């Protein structure tokens with residue numbers, strides 16, 4: 002479960018109904034990013050959770066995951082890997098198919114981004130169904146990385162995304 006000490010961050014998450022399509026309540030993190038205490042607290046709290054771990058690389062999932070990944074990589078003196086949607090990366094990629102609500106999409110990572118055995122922290126803003134995080138973990142392992150953990154600012158617990166991440170260390174600060 003997410004920890005109640007982080008609940009105050011909810012004040013800086015804005016609900017946008019019916020975005021990007023009808024029926025979805027989009028969790029907008031821009032108020033949190035714009036608030037100096039909330040943003041630095043978010044990064045520190047995630048870093049604190051994984052402090053005992055050796056992290057070689059922080060992997061950010063396009064696009065909001067990049068924003069969380071960069072300060073964490075700096076904090077851990079780790080490298081940063083972008084995981085992107087199909088066709089965006091310029092070099093040879095490893096690709097992972099994953100399920101969307103309707104159909105499939107692909108996530109990609111540069112084939113040489115990870116050296117065998119490196120310890121990877123995967124980060125994003127929101128865990129919803131867990132499909133994106135699960136596919137990223139599988140892609141990481143196929144590229145030779147060890148998943149040290151998966152972290153998001155929030156999880157939509159009613160979608161049971163955690164179940165898809167069984168066997169991985171998953172951490173989120175707040176839960177809806």
Ligand code: AMP
Nearest residue numbers: 026027028125127128129130131132133
């Ligand atoms: P999922 O694969 O269902 O866990 O979806 C997670 C990805 O979709 C993350 O990259 C999120 O940024 C994005 N996402 C899914 N649902 C929402 C939501 N309600 N609000 C904001 N982002 C979302």
